[in-house]
Amino acid sequence: MLSIYLAFLEVSFKRQITYRIANWAGLFTNAFFLFFKVALFEAIYVGNEVVGGLNSTSAMAYAGLAQVLVMVIPQWGNIGVGEEIRSGQVAIDMCRPVNYYFLTMSKRLGISLYYVLMRAMPLAALGIFVGILIPFKNLAHIPLFIISVVMGSWIANSYHFLVETSAFWIENARGLKTLSTGIIYFLSGIILPINFFPVWAQNISRFLPFEYTINVPIQIYLGTGSNIFELMFFQLIWCLVMSAQCIWVLSKGENQLTVHGG
Amino acid sequence: MSYQKSYILELLGYFVVTGIDFAAIYFLFESFPAVKGWSLWEIVYLYGLGSSALAIAQLSGEVLEDMSLIIRNGEFDQVLIKPISPLLFLMPQSFRLDRFARLAQGVLASGFSFYYLNIIFSWTNVALFLCSFFSLIIIFISLFLANAATSFWTIQSSEVFNAFTYGGVEMSKFPLTIYKRWMQVLFLFFIPIGFVIFFPTSILFEKENLLNFPKFSAFLSPFIAIAFFGVIWVYWRVGIRHYQSTGS
Numbered sequence: 001m002l003s004i005y006l007a008f009l010e011v012s013f014k015r016q017i018t019y020r021i022a023n024w025a026g027l028f029t030n031a032f033f034l035f036f037k038v039a040l041f042e043a044i045y046v047g048n049e050v051v052g053g054l055n056s057t058s059a060m061a062y063a064g065l066a067q068v069l070v071m072v073i074p075q076w077g078n079i080g081v082g083e084e085i086r087s088g089q090v091a092i093d094m095c096r097p098v099n100y101y102f103l104t105m106s107k108r109l110g111i112s113l114y115y116v117l118m119r120a121m122p123l124a125a126l127g128i129f130v131g132i133l134i135p136f137k138n139l140a141h142i143p144l145f146i147i148s149v150v151m152g153s154w155i156a157n158s159y160h161f162l163v164e165t166s167a168f169w170i171e172n173a174r175g176l177k178t179l180s181t182g183i184i185y186f187l188s189g190i191i192l193p194i195n196f197f198p199v200w201a202q203n204i205s206r207f208l209p210f211e212y213t214i215n216v217p218i219q220i221y222l223g224t225g226s227n228i229f230e231l232m233f234f235q236l237i238w239c240l241v242m243s244a245q246c247i248w249v250l251s252k253g254e255n256q257l258t259v260h261g262g
Numbered sequence: 263m264s265y266q267k268s269y270i271l272e273l274l275g276y277f278v279v280t281g282i283d284f285a286a287i288y289f290l291f292e293s294f295p296a297v298k299g300w301s302l303w304e305i306v307y308l309y310g311l312g313s314s315a316l317a318i319a320q321l322s323g324e325v326l327e328d329m330s331l332i333i334r335n336g337e338f339d340q341v342l343i344k345p346i347s348p349l350l351f352l353m354p355q356s357f358r359l360d361r362f363a364r365l366a367q368g369v370l371a372s373g374f375s376f377y378y379l380n381i382i383f384s385w386t387n388v389a390l391f392l393c394s395f396f397s398l399i400i401i402f403i404s405l406f407l408a409n410a411a412t413s414f415w416t417i418q419s420s421e422v423f424n425a426f427t428y429g430g431v432e433m434s435k436f437p438l439t440i441y442k443r444w445m446q447v448l449f450l451f452f453i454p455i456g457f458v459i460f461f462p463t464s465i466l467f468e469k470e471n472l473l474n475f476p477k478f479s480a481f482l483s484p485f486i487a488i489a490f491f492g493v494i495w496v497y498w499r500v501g502i503r504h505y506q507s508t509g510s
Contacts, residue, residue, distance in 0.1 A: 025424075026421060033432070035441075035442070035445060036445075043297055043298045175275035178276060182279040183282070198289060
């Protein structure tokens with residue numbers, strides 16, 4: 001069973017490799033935003049020491065790392081599920097002996113792996129080269145960071161999956177997609193670090209899954225915020241909750257599909 | 263009936279996204295007093311300029327963004343045999359709600375910034391605003407054209423110009439003074455988004471003079487934008503010739 005999922009992961013990874021020119025262009029865009037955000041945070045810290053638990057250096061590192069991870073932990077995203085449902089492709093996938101949700105997640109992890117190699121690493125190298133990012137001081141944090149990134153990616157992809165399953169019921173989901181993308185963009189911390197949110201907004205965000213996508217791995221890297229294990233525990237909880245939701249909605253969608261004679 | 267529902271849902275989506283955009287800036291200024299001496303509503307002013315100019319450029323040059331698709335599909339040949347300029351033929355009016363939403367967002371932002379900054383509508387101030395506004399529109403249209411023209415050489419569309427367009431509008435929301443030298447030079451003299459939005463505005467708000475340019479140079483913005491368009495236009499024409507000569 002697992003080998004089937006791994007096979008899809010591998011195929012997905014290999015397919016991404018063919019988009020070479022698009023990757024260079026995308027890398028350029030990521031690098032651009034990296035320099036832009038870093039410059040912004042450097043400027044706002046002039047005359048301020050510590051704000052929201054971050055100083056100038058850590059805020060710039062936050063911005064840099066956010067760009068490094070933004071493709072690996074997808075905030076924006078057509079993950080293809082909406083199209084597959086509308087085109088009917090999903091019916092074929094559901095005939096396979098594997099669960100469509102886990103199948104999609106396998107593909108998405110393959111894509112994330114690709115972006116680790118082709119975006120995250122070059123951007124991280126760039127960040128280190130210009131002095132924004134420093135390699136981990138505590139080596140023991142590295143495996144924890146990696147696990148955290150994987151969980152963050154899992155939560156983000158599950159969220160996109162959940163949103164796109166609306167295609168089972170809604171014809172034109174562009175509004176929903178706009179809305180949902182805006183929400184994750186904002187509450188994950190990549191537009192503005194959660195540290196800079198007013199306290200009331202931070203309290204709300206804590207009970208939502210979004211900051212556990214990209215904000216938590218960054219906090220782990222920075223060594224700020226609460227206990228690492230506490231953060232990762234909440235990530236795990238959200239992974240399970242999102243997965244359960246996706247599986248449940250998927251089964252409802254399957255019923256919908258068969259009712260409409262699909 | 264369901265079409266109307268999805269329409270409303272779409273409107274709601276853009277409404278929320280606008281709120282989120284503003285919330286991000288608002289939260290930023292709750293935590294920090296100013297950005298290199300620029301306050302919340304001055305940033306909102308820049309934001310309004312950038313958003314509305316981009317929206318209008320998108321509405322006018324809508325089809326240029328999809329140009330690469332037309333070329334890749336081989337449909338461009340049909341366009342070339344028409345007796346009028348390809349560009350004129352490809353400028354339909356298409357209704358895209360998200361463009362209008364962005365325009366509304368920009369207009370609202372501008373409006374609020376005028377109110378909260380108590381901007382006086384003197385001839386100079388209006389001229390400075392319009393200078394930035396029209397110059398930005400021309401530059402964004404040029405970038406869309408450049409993106410389309412690049413399709414004549416590569417099959418996959420060039421995201422480089424998209425980075426300059428959407429990245430450019432993002433960075434134009436903050437004063438140019440916060441960026442490193444090389445970024446300033448890039449956006450002042452090569453892709454003059456920074457020039458046309460920052461100079462007139464810094465004069466309007468009486469901010470420090472970057473590079474000690476004489477004040478009237480702010481009014482050169484439209485000419486700089488047109489010159490930029492001219493360069494891109496040449497690139498476009500060269501592209502068409504290249505396309506024709508590869509024997510399609």
